Amino acid sequence: MNVSTNMAAEDATLTIAAAIGEPARARMLFCLADGRARTATELVLVAEVSPSTASAHLSRLKANDLVRVVIQGKHRYYRLESPDVASVLEGLSVLAGRGRATVASGAPDHLRAARSCYDHIAGTLGVSVHDRLTAMDWIAPSSRANDGVYDVTAKGAKALNALGIDIDALRTARRRFAFGCLDWTERRAHVGGALGAALLTLALERKWVSREHGSRALQVTASGRRAFAAHFGVHLGVRL
């Protein structure tokens, strides 16, 4: 039983890796890595293959639980199945980058500083926000330790509500409320789940950050710089 389950697990793992390791599929996945959903036609364009070929690729990605699809009228919206997929993608790219580009010192600065991971904020900005939220006791590891899930404290709920985040609404969402999402480049956690998504949405709405076209990079605006300092005590130095 031990060996056979091991075999099966290795098999499934290998299949996942193979699914990622094909140019057209990889392009699609990287395109979805910012957490936004795209139609099949949009993915046809980034994959640079015919619609029929793209369709085959997408159904394979779906079969392997790497993407999830929601049908809306005559459009099919594809998105990553979970933030974990984005994390693994990032892990692989760290491995890929280490060989020759150690000189370049990790990711490009604008990507290190702030970027989206799935639908929340990652990079040094994301990690800093996570750390401040923890330090200020706005969020705390949930009762069941070791599973990386967070709860919002009473103090945190008050403060976040004041910022315009409806904590109660978030709690009733079907997805995990908040969890520590591992960031490969930083080797630290940032806030994922419904709360993480709400924070990114807030930051985009208030124009604290803006998405860079066709990239996961986030630009922190001048007002955003002030806002992160005022609300969270996160000071984005010019360093790095």
Place this chain on the structure above:
Amino acid sequence: MNVSTNMAAEDATLTIAAAIGEPARARMLFCLADGRARTATELVLVAEVSPSTASAHLSRLKANDLVRVVIQGKHRYYRLESPDVASVLEGLSVLAGRGRATVASGAPDHLRAARSCYDHIAGTLGVSVHDRLTAMDWIAPSSRANDGVYDVTAKGAKALNALGIDIDALRTARRRFAFGCLDWTERRAHVGGALGAALLTLALERKWVSREHGSRALQVTASGRRAFAAHFGVHLGVRL
């Protein structure tokens, strides 16, 4: 420049994924995931291919910096290039396991509890040891924050030396002294690097844990249970 580097990075990442996503190569990598080195012939056996085929696979893995080889006489010892490779392997297997086996609730218990990751202790045991070492102020994040690297405190050096770990020797080793190695199953860090390896070696020597044949699982012995409690304050309950 932005787009082109993005493309190149995606290309490299995709190549890594493809390298893992081939049955024979995946079997080799999983075999090496416990951090021990094996000869090419041993890997021929686990890959279940001819020597010539295995040779081609190994040179590809080497070209992609997934494994490193050290030639010793007429033997070639292959080992994973870094703990990061093992981590990515684990990340992929978490993705693979999530689809159908959510019912089985993550990894098998004996793997969750204690296992080797590369050459250090992972699983709940590894995470607990990491947390206790931090809580007792034996290790602390190094001056350059956010890079996941740890230093040993004076207090920690004394205590670890008393346990038979030669801290000074570890410091002169070419590899990183200690860092937080991300554990996908636990979503928490355990101690990696030279210190992590030394801890596993110590635990094996003193028979606190024993390796399970052909698996990364570690069996905690009765005396190990007592030792982890006495030396580190890690109490391995019967729970889970």
Place this chain on the structure above:
DNA sequence: ACAACACTTCGTTGGAGATCGAAGTATGAA
């Protein structure tokens, strides 16, 4: 009802790469 669009399914083709055996190099052992 009909046309335009968004995708998928099917059947065929083509090419990359996994495989092997045979032959070659290097090390160690008798």
Place this chain on the structure above:
DNA sequence: TTCATACTTCGATCTCCAACGAAGTGTTGT
């Protein structure tokens, strides 16, 4: 020296799967 072992390189198959176009299903708009 000679044989055996450990591993690689080379050249030739062969298998798998990505690719496409053509035809199908389903949805929206007019």
